[in-house]
Amino acid sequence: MTHGTHDAVEDPRNEDVLIYVNGELVPRQEARISVFDSGYLVGDGVWEAVRLHKGVLVFLDQHLDRLWKAAATVGMDLKMSREELVDKIWRTLGANDMNDNVHVRFMLTRGIKKTPSQDPRLTISGPNLVIIAEYKVASKETKEKGITLFTSTIRRGSPDYLDPRLNCHSKIHEVQALIQALEAGADEALMLDINGFVSTCNATNFFMVTEGEVWTSTGQYCMNGVTRGNIIRICEGNGIPCRQKNFSLFDVYGADEAFVTGTFGGVTPVTEVDGRTIGKGEYGEISRKLSSLYEQLIESEVKRINNE
Known part of the structure; x- marks a missing residue:
């Protein structure tokens, strides 16, 4: 299943x-x-x-x-x-x-x-x-249970041959990454950029939380996710430090929390990466707060459109 x-x-x-x-x-x-x-x-x-x-x-x-x-x-x-x-x-x-x-x-x-x-x-x-x-x-069970990731050897491409921000039909490299993750027993794949820094997942954008700060990649080697952008703006508007920066698996393995974002699932917690438990291995406090704020943003968007 x-x-x-x-x-x-x-x-x-x-x-x-x-x-x-x-x-x-x-x-x-x-x-x-x-x-x-x-x-x-x-x-x-x-x-x-x-x-x-x-x-x-x-x-x-x-x-x-x-x-x-x-x-x-x-x-x-x-x-x-x-x-x-x-x-x-x-x-x-x-x-x-x-x-x-x-x-x-x-x-x-x-x-x-x-x-x-x-x-x-x-x-x-x-x-x-x-x-x-x-x-x-979206399954509430998945939202509460979270997902596990495996770091694929398939890298996110360089902008000079297939810009990772391009949402095109050619998804074979993401498919290959996901297959590696599934064969390793994980739910989805974490992908690095061409320099070895954490970039994104095969179908979602990756975030981690450390010492009260939210970190995500620079955006140079990942899909320019709409939900990703909204989460960054939510952080900025609610006094939650959010860094778009280079970081490695060293940082991920020692993170307090991790989560991924996407149009369908919103915010989904990550409990394990490469067999290492992330934080307490559960839906973290900041991840849950951001999920709630994101749902509030959706409701406010609905009210705004209906009032136009």
């Missing part, structure tokens, strides 16, 4: 959700895309995922900013405005009569290829857009 930051409470309604595929809403079991799709052939695509909470797509603007930056980075013309994309997302949610506790993933690839090839000039269609909205509530 899987255990990790994407653990969700089972919901039978997901069997009947409608999936958006290039303007059509089709039953989950009938959702298809061509084998000549550039995302399938060469991982040529970008994506985002947001939470629908009480009728509000939380932190949507931050996610759209990141999506458009990613598209510009890979030279992809999305052929639509932000407003048009948002309309398509709401169309999908409306068709599924969704209002709360929903995870929405929207993926754009360069399009259909004339023949299997990396060459973007052989793309014969506009971008392919798929939107998958599912009922998903």
Whole structure:
């Protein structure tokens, strides 16, 4: 059985959700895309995922900013405005009569290829857009139990060959890192940067707590996570020292607490890294406080949007 930051409470309604595929809403079991799709052939695509909470797509603007930056980075013309994309997302949610506790993933690839090839000039269609909205509530058991990490030998890449901040379809190095962690008996992978400093995890951003300070990486070699950024701002706004700095496994093994952040799970405690118990091996006081403050931020975001 899987255990990790994407653990969700089972919901039978997901069997009947409608999936958006290039303007059509089709039953989950009938959702298809061509084998000549550039995302399938060469991982040529970008994506985002947001939470629908009480009728509000939380932190949507931050996610759209990141999506458009990613598209510009890979030279992809999305052929639509932000407003048009948002309309398509709401169309999908409306068709599924969704209002709360929903995870929405929207993926754009360069399009259909004339023949299997990396060459973007052989793309014969506009971008392919798929939107998958599912009922998903993060597992409270996982939040309380926490997760274990194993440090992978797979490093986060240098910005000059694949910028780690790019949220693209090419995730094979994260997959390799996770496989190593699973084979080592851990739940997820911790990844170092090219200099040997702690960078991030395979699907979330890593934080540690030492002597009342929260530490996370410089951000040069990790996904520019929306939740990561919000946690940093929460710390700054609540008098909690937060350092974006280089640190090593030496620091992690001796930390008082550790946690990871992500759009789906929010703040999830880390109890063990490479077989070493972190702190007391439980949900730490500062980690729990930040989780509560993050939930408050979501509620305030919902109120702000509803009052506009």
